[in-house]
Amino acid sequence: MSTTTDRYVRVATLTEVQTTGSLVVAIEGYTLGLFSQGDKIYAVDNRCPHMGFPLHRGTVKDCILTCDWHHARFDLASGGTFDAWADDVRSFPVLIRQAEVWVDLTPQTEPQAHLHQGLRRVASSNLLRGVFDAAMSIYLDRYLNIPPARLPDPADTVENPDLLLKELPDLLDRQQQVNAAGKLVARYLYSGGKPERLLAMLGKLLLREDRDFHTIQEVEAAFRQYSLLRETPAGVPVLIAVARYLAAHAPTMRSQGQIYEMATRLHRGDRVFEDT
Numbered sequence: 001m002s003t004t005t006d007r008y009v010r011v012a013t014l015t016e017v018q019t020t021g022s023l024v025v026a027i028e029g030y031t032l033g034l035f036s037q038g039d040k041i042y043a044v045d046n047r048c049p050h051m052g053f054p055l056h057r058g059t060v061k062d063c064i065l066t067c068d069w070h071h072a073r074f075d076l077a078s079g080g081t082f083d084a085w086a087d088d089v090r091s092f093p094v095l096i097r098q099a100e101v102w103v104d105l106t107p108q109t110e111p112q113a114h115l116h117q118g119l120r121r122v123a124s125s126n127l128l129r130g131v132f133d134a135a136m137s138i139y140l141d142r143y144l145n146i147p148p149a150r151l152p153d154p155a156d157t158v159e160n161p162d163l164l165l166k167e168l169p170d171l172l173d174r175q176q177q178v179n180a181a182g183k184l185v186a187r188y189l190y191s192g193g194k195p196e197r198l199l200a201m202l203g204k205l206l207l208r209e210d211r212d213f214h215t216i217q218e219v220e221a222a223f224r225q226y227s228l229l230r231e232t233p234a235g236v237p238v239l240i241a242v243a244r245y246l247a248a249h250a251p252t253m254r255s256q257g258q259i260y261e262m263a264t265r266l267h268r269g270d271r272v273f274e275d276t
């Protein structure tokens, strides 16, 4: 028996997995999702890397596993995700021996450790910044639909910044106002506008759109970032980025408010769907 084979651990019988199509197994501190596809068995970490839903409750078609919660999709063989907002799930090598399923549970080197080593070896931090900048540009432009733009000029100020703030909702009633929204926020802050009022307005603009979990998460992350940076010049671009992000996704149908209103009425016992 080879050394590689020695690392494999028996986790189930072939029949157990094939009968149900998927099986969850807890072994040696791992919780594995086992999936039967054709004559093959696949094993992945059963915890969805997105928000932890048990993956054995997902659906599988053509070796693509779809999580039942937010529908992130994973290639069963490699664990690679098809969705930019989810991470890859760990997949485990599988062997079938005498009608039994064996899985290689050898611990992986943590990706953070690879990254840390890479950073320590890098010859030039400027080169690293360049690579990071390029990667972020592609991510923002391609996945978040936010085109790159120069930061607005700090000298571009107005007497009454509160008037500017009042213009922001109208701006986000129209499509393709990413740069205009960023510019408005910059002028507001450079003109001495109160960040608290801007944060409140940005929150309001988020809530009036149809938003999903990820939109809320992005804005919340920026607010947190701003709470750390607020007294420094680096805080301004964070709020410019929030405004640009919201503008890139506005306006939506704004129908979620109706849904919540309907839910409230149903909760109160109103006969919403009955003929009068």
Ligand code: FES
Residues within 6 Å of the ligand: 048, 049, 050, 051, 052, 053, 067, 068, 069, 070, 071, 072, 086
């Ligand atoms: S928890 Fe699986 S997709 Fe969100």
